[in-house]
Amino acid sequence: MQPSGTQTDFEDVAARVSAVIAENAHLEGPLLPILHGVQGEFGCVPQEALPVIADALNLSRAEVHGVMSFYHDFRANPAGRHIVRVCRAEACQSMGGARIAELAKVLFNADFGETSADGSVTLEAVYCLGLCACAPAVMVDGKVVGRVDAGRMEDIAGEVLA
Amino acid sequence: MSVTIYVPGDSGALAVGADEVAAAIVAEARERGLAVDLVRNGSRGLYWLEPMVEVATPQGRIAYGLVGAEDVEDLFDADFLSGGEHELRLGAPEELPFLKRQTRLTFARCGVVDPLSLSDYESHGGLAGLRRALGMTPGEIVQEVTDSGLRGRGGAGFPTGIKWKTVLDAPGPRKYIVCNADEGDSGTFADRMIMEGDPFVLIEGMAIAGIATGATKGFVYLRSEYPHAIQVMDEAIRIARKNKVLGGSVLGSGQAFDIEVRVGAGAYVCGEETSLLNSLEGKRGVVRAKPPLPAHKGLFGQPTVINNVISLASVPVVLEKGAAHYRDFGMGRSRGTIPIQIAGNVKRGGLFEAGFGMTLGELVDEIAGGTASGRPVKAVQVGGPLGAYFPRELFDTPFDYEAFAARDGLIGHAGIVVFDDTADMLKQARFAFEFCAIESCGKCTPCRIGAVRGVEVMDAIAHGAPPEAQVALASDLCNTMKFGSLCALGGFTPYPVMSAIRHFPEDFKPAKMAEAAE
Ligand SMILES: Cc1cc2nc3c(=O)[nH]c(=O)nc-3n(C[C@H](O)[C@H](O)[C@H](O)COP(=O)(O)O)c2cc1C
Ligand code: SF4
Ligand code: FES
Numbered sequence: 102m103q104p105s106g107t108q109t110d111f112e113d114v115a116a117r118v119s120a121v122i123a124e125n126a127h128l129e130g131p132l133l134p135i136l137h138g139v140q141g142e143f144g145c146v147p148q149e150a151l152p153v154i155a156d157a158l159n160l161s162r163a164e165v166h167g168v169m170s171f172y173h174d175f176r177a178n179p180a181g182r183h184i185v186r187v188c189r190a191e192a193c194q195s196m197g198g199a200r201i202a203e204l205a206k207v208l209f210n211a212d213f214g215e216t217s218a219d220g221s222v223t224l225e226a227v228y229c230l231g232l233c234a235c236a237p238a239v240m241v242d243g244k245v246v247g248r249v250d251a252g253r254m255e256d257i258a259g260e261v262l263a
Numbered sequence: 264m265s266v267t268i269y270v271p272g273d274s275g276a277l278a279v280g281a282d283e284v285a286a287a288i289v290a291e292a293r294e295r296g297l298a299v300d301l302v303r304n305g306s307r308g309l310y311w312l313e314p315m316v317e318v319a320t321p322q323g324r325i326a327y328g329l330v331g332a333e334d335v336e337d338l339f340d341a342d343f344l345s346g347g348e349h350e351l352r353l354g355a356p357e358e359l360p361f362l363k364r365q366t367r368l369t370f371a372r373c374g375v376v377d378p379l380s381l382s383d384y385e386s387h388g389g390l391a392g393l394r395r396a397l398g399m400t401p402g403e404i405v406q407e408v409t410d411s412g413l414r415g416r417g418g419a420g421f422p423t424g425i426k427w428k429t430v431l432d433a434p435g436p437r438k439y440i441v442c443n444a445d446e447g448d449s450g451t452f453a454d455r456m457i458m459e460g461d462p463f464v465l466i467e468g469m470a471i472a473g474i475a476t477g478a479t480k481g482f483v484y485l486r487s488e489y490p491h492a493i494q495v496m497d498e499a500i501r502i503a504r505k506n507k508v509l510g511g512s513v514l515g516s517g518q519a520f521d522i523e524v525r526v527g528a529g530a531y532v533c534g535e536e537t538s539l540l541n542s543l544e545g546k547r548g549v550v551r552a553k554p555p556l557p558a559h560k561g562l563f564g565q566p567t568v569i570n571n572v573i574s575l576a577s578v579p580v581v582l583e584k585g586a587a588h589y590r591d592f593g594m595g596r597s598r599g600t601i602p603i604q605i606a607g608n609v610k611r612g613g614l615f616e617a618g619f620g621m622t623l624g625e626l627v628d629e630i631a632g633g634t635a636s637g638r639p640v641k642a643v644q645v646g647g648p649l650g651a652y653f654p655r656e657l658f659d660t661p662f663d664y665e666a667f668a669a670r671d672g673l674i675g676h677a678g679i680v681v682f683d684d685t686a687d688m689l690k691q692a693r694f695a696f697e698f699c700a701i702e703s704c705g706k707c708t709p710c711r712i713g714a715v716r717g718v719e720v721m722d723a724i725a726h727g728a729p730p731e732a733q734v735a736l737a738s739d740l741c742n743t744m745k746f747g748s749l750c751a752l753g754g755f756t757p758y759p760v761m762s763a764i765r766h767f768p769e770d771f772k773p774a775k776m777a778e779a780a781e
Binding site for chain 1: 446488528546608691
């Protein structure tokens with residue numbers, strides 16, 4: 102599992118964050134686009150990025166942290182090499198989604214919200230991918246997969262654990 | 264001569280292998296020295312047949328489904344480029360009963376056109392509504408929308424024209440049109456389909472809203488779970504700008520309107536309009552108390568129209584064909600058409616646009632064809648995670664805002680999720696509480712704490728606590744949440760919970776648990 106709360110070890114955080122800020126500074130209400138940009142750059146929003154963003158937007162560091170922590174998407178630490186998001190909402194439940202979710206936990210040896218010990222996969226719950234007529238659904242690194250059965254889930258595991 | 268082949272680029276089709284099918288078609292055609300023109304259209308919404316491939320033949324389009332990459336060679340052998348016979352041949356798509364029974368107004372072009380071809384859009388009636396609007400006064404446009412009877416498709420069903428009138432009449436140096444594309448409800452995908460399959464109709468609807476209310480800037484707040492829709496919308500906006508549909512002078516009218524896509528960050532509550540506005544402003548997505556209404560003081564304190572994707576995408580056809588044409592469909596106070604999303608355990612899942620008034624039973628038994636598992640239908644959740652579970656006894660309920668409300672339910676964003684008899688309604692009630700706990704914005708105690716308590720109560724029943732007392736406790740909790748919550752996340756979670764308890768009492772009895780524990 103990814104240790105939480107530790108300082109991440111990135112290079113040139115201030116410069117890279119400033120570049121993201123510069124790209125988005127002209128927007129009305131730029132904070133969310135900046136946080137997305139920073140996560141795109143580092144795979145997470147590193148602690149060290151917060152004061153840089155706060156300074157640029159004239160906010161307190163606590164305010165930026167407050168916004169970041171409100172949203173499920175933003176992570177404080179990097180994810181595994183792959184992110185597997187399993188839909189756990191009702192339409193997928195009705196098609197055996199719970200079994201797929203349990204199988205995913207076994208295959209990746211991680212609970213939801215955790216990263217497998219070898220750092221290969223982060224398993225996440227998601228509530229609806231808009232694929233409810235092709236349930237159960239999962240998203241693997243941004244790629245959508247529908248009509249997932251045990252065999253398909255095992256294939257996915259085979260691909261990302263390879 | 265080159266043959267045009269349509270392979271949907273809609274995420275629902277991609278999720279079941281449409282890219283692989285498209286690649287196989289291109290490769291096979293090259294091998295055989297045949298010229299094909301591949302169009303990545305949206306989905307027609309017949310998801311059980313996806314990937315559904317269509318070929319433009321001299322006799323019109325012919326569909327084939329459910330096509331796998333492994334079928335492609337065989338299809339070429341069967342001369343599918345001329346509409347040849349094959350076991351996957353479905354015939355003309357419009358003649359398929361699932362499509363034939365629909366009234367497609369909002370979704371008229373979805374699955375038909377190339378989503379990113381503005382000329383395709385125009386040759387199928389696109390921009391006619393905006394052109395007509397540009398010849399009218401703002402007051403006349405608003406009146407037309409009011410007369411159409413269009414009500415918000417995001418859930419609350421508020422009349423769209425009245426909302427626009429408030430913004431038109433509100434003084435402000437700058438006004439905004441905000442499109443709610445957060446589509447977080449399970450069982451819904453209409454917003455996604457339109458954004459991926461006919462993005463210009465949303466752009467046109469937003470531009471009309473801008474012209475009608477004096478707003479010059481629009482935002483599409485689009486959930487991050489929809490990467491494909493984000494890509495298509497961004498590209499469509501770029502094309503619209505390049506062709507002067509958006510920008511400093513909309514279609515040469517001298518009136519300005521532009522749109523920007525903003526990506527959400529995985530918070531269900533940000534679909535609630537005031538929470539969404541906070542999120543757009545770069546704040547925590549906490550719900551705001553009303554008043555002030557967003558129409559008076561919305562985004563950055565300015566008068567703001569906030570509408571669902573489908574509400575806005577239905578406006579062009581209202582302006583194109585006139586209010587009366589739209590209003591003539593429907594029943595009671597629910598006018599026009601509603602894109603119903605049929606999902607979950609069904610034989611035929613997909614998008615079914617029809618005038619209001621079909622019964623739940625018709626939709627589940629006839630249109631959807633019952634369950635995919637072949638087992639009896641047990642419950643149908645209508646209107647997303649905050650919607651009630653309906654048993655078969657209530658299948659005569661017509662799809663109409665008031666009729667659902669009269670039966671302690673709601674239409675919401677018009678998603679219906681079907682469960683077969685293996686569903687455990689205690690688990691479903693528990694999930695409703697759990698979901699509320701996960702997604703609560705934290706502002707009100709009944710929602711924040713009540714939802715967590717609700718999960719515990721459901722667990723207590725599952726672990727054998729005397730159910731009568733626990734059910735009474737759950738009812739009490741629901742009452743507190745219903746009346747003590749600021750928004751519908753806390754306020755409506757009682758719908759799925761109480762409907763499960765009321766209609767499926769046997770699932771909340773100890774005998775059931777003993778059986779389950781075996
Ligand atoms: C918790 C919660 C989530 C909501 N999610 C959405 C959503 O995803 N999309 C949407 O259009 N409306 C959603 N709504 C309804 C909006 O608050 C609002 O009524 C709607 O955007 C108004 O647009 P309309 O009049 O066009 O329906 C949600 C409401 C609540 C309480
Ligand atoms: S009901 Fe829940 S989600 Fe809605 S405002 Fe209150 S705490 Fe926030
Ligand atoms: S409920 Fe799983 S994709 Fe919608």
